[in-house]
Amino acid sequence: VPPFDRDAMMIEADLLVDWYVPAISGSPASDSLxxxxxxxxxxxxxxxxxxxxxxxxxxxxxxxxxxxxxxxxHDRLGIVDFQDALIGPCAYDVASLAMDARVTISPEIEKQTLDAYVTARHAAGAFDEASFLESYAVMAAQRNSKILGIFVRLEKRDGKPYYLKHLPRIRDYLRRALSHPALASLREFYDAHGLLEERAL
Structure with missing residues (x-):
């Protein structure tokens, strides 16, 4: 199984500057941005x-x-759409579940989901909770940045405008992820460039 390495993470994160930034600004992302x-x-x-x-x-x-x-x-749960599986941070799928792109997950349910995972991991043996929570925030921010770009691309390139209705939810998830202290600098960057502002596309 291939790794979800830095190159793969950046290719995904770049979807925000490739598609979302032009959609909200009316022009391609500048070299400096x-x-x-x-x-x-x-x-x-x-x-x-x-x-x-x-x-x-x-x-x-x-x-x-x-x-x-x-x-x-556990056999009560079936899983589909796993053909793109990779080896990567254990926090990624937790973020994917706790910040569902198509269903609004309240902060309370997100916390319950996260707490359930953390409790299970502690029960299973040694577990660095602080490192995991930081990784969770990073992966949640990466994933939701990617999704902002993907949903705009689905509308602009593929003629599927109904994905745009999910953008407010994704921006909310992104704000939550960026509230972690380790992401303060990234939050400032997003704020400075208007990437978290609510807007209609």
């Missing part, structure tokens, strides 16, 4: 070095989870 964006993200990805990795499905959210009530135990 792109360079600043890369500087911010590379600094954050440096923090993930040496962190725990695992098999990550990458689209682990409600549309891809099937409830099988006639089964028992």
């Amino acid at each position: 792109r360079a600043g964006y890369h500087k911010q993200w590379n600094a954050l990805l440096d923090r993930l070095q040496g962190r725990e990795v695992t098999l990550m499905l990458r689209d682990f959210h409600s549309p891809n989870i099937i409830w099988r009530g006639d089964r028992s135990g």
